[in-house]
Amino acid sequence: MENILASILIVVVVVLLFVLAFVLARTIVYGKAPTPIQPVELDEVDENIIAEHLAAAIRFPTVSDLDRTKVDPKPFQDLHHELKRMYPRVHSTLQVEVVNRHSLLYTWKGRDPQLEPVLFAAHMDVVPVDPVTKDEWKQAPFSGFIGGGYVWGRGALDVKCMVITPLEAVEHLLRKGYQPERTIYLAFGHDEEIGGAQGAAQMAGRLQSQGVKLAAVMDEGGSIVERGMVPGVNLPVALIGVTEKGYLSVEMQVEAKGGHSSMPPAHTAIGVMSQAINRLESQPMPIHPEMVYGMFRDLGGYMSFGLRMAFANTWLLGKTIQKKMAAKASTNAMMRTTSAVTMINGGVKDNILPSQVKATVNFRLMPGDRIADVVAHTRKVIDNDGIQLHIPESGRWEASPVSSTEAEPYQTLVQAIGEVFPDAAPAPYLVVGATDSRYYTSVCEHVYRFSPYLMTEEDLRTVHGTNERISVEGLAKMVQFYIRLMDHWAGKSQ
Ligand SMILES: [Zn+2]
Numbered sequence: 001m002e003n004i005l006a007s008i009l010i011v012v013v014v015v016l017l018f019v020l021a022f023v024l025a026r027t028i029v030y031g032k033a034p035t036p037i038q039p040v041e042l043d044e045v046d047e048n049i050i051a052e053h054l055a056a057a058i059r060f061p062t063v064s065d066l067d068r069t070k071v072d073p074k075p076f077q078d079l080h081h082e083l084k085r086m087y088p089r090v091h092s093t094l095q096v097e098v099v100n101r102h103s104l105l106y107t108w109k110g111r112d113p114q115l116e117p118v119l120f121a122a123h124m125d126v127v128p129v130d131p132v133t134k135d136e137w138k139q140a141p142f143s144g145f146i147g148g149g150y151v152w153g154r155g156a157l158d159v160k161c162m163v164i165t166p167l168e169a170v171e172h173l174l175r176k177g178y179q180p181e182r183t184i185y186l187a188f189g190h191d192e193e194i195g196g197a198q199g200a201a202q203m204a205g206r207l208q209s210q211g212v213k214l215a216a217v218m219d220e221g222g223s224i225v226e227r228g229m230v231p232g233v234n235l236p237v238a239l240i241g242v243t244e245k246g247y248l249s250v251e252m253q254v255e256a257k258g259g260h261s262s263m264p265p266a267h268t269a270i271g272v273m274s275q276a277i278n279r280l281e282s283q284p285m286p287i288h289p290e291m292v293y294g295m296f297r298d299l300g301g302y303m304s305f306g307l308r309m310a311f312a313n314t315w316l317l318g319k320t321i322q323k324k325m326a327a328k329a330s331t332n333a334m335m336r337t338t339s340a341v342t343m344i345n346g347g348v349k350d351n352i353l354p355s356q357v358k359a360t361v362n363f364r365l366m367p368g369d370r371i372a373d374v375v376a377h378t379r380k381v382i383d384n385d386g387i388q389l390h391i392p393e394s395g396r397w398e399a400s401p402v403s404s405t406e407a408e409p410y411q412t413l414v415q416a417i418g419e420v421f422p423d424a425a426p427a428p429y430l431v432v433g434a435t436d437s438r439y440y441t442s443v444c445e446h447v448y449r450f451s452p453y454l455m456t457e458e459d460l461r462t463v464h465g466t467n468e469r470i471s472v473e474g475l476a477k478m479v480q481f482y483i484r485l486m487d488h489w490a491g492k493s494q
Pocket residue numbers: 123158159192220
């Protein structure tokens with residue numbers, strides 16, 4: 001008997017040692033070796049002029065409003081004029097088309113018309129300033145104030161900086177007598193903040209109708225987040241959005257007999273709706289961990305040992321990682337289709353049974369989940385034929401295709417990041433919000449969403465919030481980055 005126990009014990013110890021050795025071996029080989037970056041001499045740019053140009057652009061309140069009749073066209077026209085004044089070479093050399101009255105599509109013809117062009121996107125519109133928070137701004141939101149090393153104002157980060165800095169880069173390259181090998185488009189939409197249907201969608205449609213196929217697209221998205229914002233990674237991380245989530249709002253409706261509330265049924269219409277909401281919230285869509293795993297795989301070399309071991313051994317610890325990440329709203333959103341009940345309406349008086357209740361659920365779709373899957377999931381989870389679902393015909397979209405991290409444009413994007421931001425570790429990532437870039441997936445396989453500036457936790461709160469500002473030094477780096485990326489993507493080297 002003792003012998004048997006001893007043998008079992010030995011077997012258990014041996015198995016455990018094997019598991020431990022396997023876990024350690026995987027930890028050691030985990031992650032991707034960072035791409036070696038050849039240091040290059042960056043072109044000198046004048047940060048004060050760039051700052052002044054951005055400040056000038058901020059002073060035009062190009063505010064988007066969901067009620068399009070309320071959008072003032074004048075600031076957009078004024079901004080167009082100002083761009084023309086600030087970038088004379090761009091406007092005399094490039095072809096400039098005003099698309100749908102307020103969007104701008106610039107074409108810089110390349111030497112070789114056989115090569116597929118590349119496109120740099122951004123948007124000129126901004127979100128309004130919440131009147132309640134107006135007094136919290138240290139500088140008036142449309143003042144374009146420059147001081148303390150910053151340019152202040154609505155749109156500084158989101159995203160007039162990405163209108164000004166590529167124009168600055170092209171003006172600089174033209175001054176040097178540069179002509180790209182590939183054609184370069186600059187596409188600046190005017191309604192991204194309200195869906196992009198009139199701006200980017202039209203520009204993408206125009207390119208598609210001309211039979212243009214793009215080699216690569218860059219638009220806003222992930223930025224270089226300061227150290228500590230990606231947990232366990234001891235460096236700033238350049239988050240390159242390789243896809244973005246889809247969007248769907250479903251309206252649920254319950255009808256019931258009204259009547260006096262003195263003799264109510266077991267569940268009023270509000271009770272029935274509450275149960276449906278409760279079920280939806282407690283049975284979320286399944287987790288798709290691949291995006292998060294992919295991001296950490298590229299950061300493997302920079303992670304703490306514990307985190308590295310965990311991600312290297314998802315076969316063993318995957319469930320634990322997923323549980324931990326699902327518990328936090330920001331990381332949960334990176335792994336699954338989320339649902340948020342955002343509106344509810346029902347009942348008219350305290351002593352009358354509600355005859356109708358409506359609730360709206362906003363879903364953000366993970367790549368891999370289709371709109372049809374979300375609707376099927378909702379029906380199944382609610383499990384109540386008495387609840388009607390209204391699926392809108394428009395204002396919804398699937399998650400974008402995932403752009404490759406192996407493709408050359410991604411690799412050269414990483415190169416450009418390394419050249420200008422050598423301290424940042426690049427990693428692919430999922431954009432949980434929506435950008436104009438989704439429209440360009442119809443004409444391009446390689447769409448990358450990257451805002452080339454350092455973002456702190458504090459900065460992040462200012463986007464669509466108060467005291468939005470960008471550092472003057474950061475702006476100069478952005479221009480240098482565009483110069484490098486334009487050369488990588490469209491220069492002679494390719
Ligand atoms: Zn934006």
